[in-house]
Amino acid sequence: MHHERDKEVHQLGSTHTEYSQNxxxxxxxxFENQHPYRNYFVKFNCPEFTSLCPKTGQPxxxxxYISYIPDKRMVESKSLKLYLFSFRNHGDFHEDCMNKILNDLVELMDPRYIEVWGKFTPRGGISIDPYVNYGKPExxxxxxxxxxxxxHDLYPETIDNR
Known part of the structure; x- marks a missing residue:
């Protein structure tokens, strides 16, 4: 059974997946949101994000966490996975990675609302957790x-020694 979505997404179900190294x-x-009449959140939990420190090259x-309220378009999850994987060899600071992800997803979908929260594992005894968000102007x-x-941080998480 073919769905209208088949015309919009090409990665999903592909037998040949290319993983970009950059x-x-x-x-x-x-793809088109089938429920634009309703406000609802879509949340992605991506626990295996990796990028490189731009100064030391260390991983x-x-x-x-990516949460958004779609408008007319939504991001396809396999393409999001491949996109996040493309940061693997990308040298950027934590804050810059989160802002790039938000900017790229806003450009792709033009959502009503979106937030991107990176919870990085500690290096040198400090973890950095940048949070960025966007609401459609006007x-x-x-x-x-x-x-x-x-x-955002009114009720901080209970740290579980991550």
């Missing part, structure tokens, strides 16, 4: 993003 937003694919590891989602940003 940062590559072109692998991202989107950085993180769990990335909509209620812009105010929603401001509120979530202000309240």
């Amino acid at each position: 940062y590559d937003p072109s692998v991202l694919e989107a 950085d590891f993180a769990t990335i 909509t209620k989602w812009e105010r929603f993003a401001e509120q979530r940003l202000v309240q």
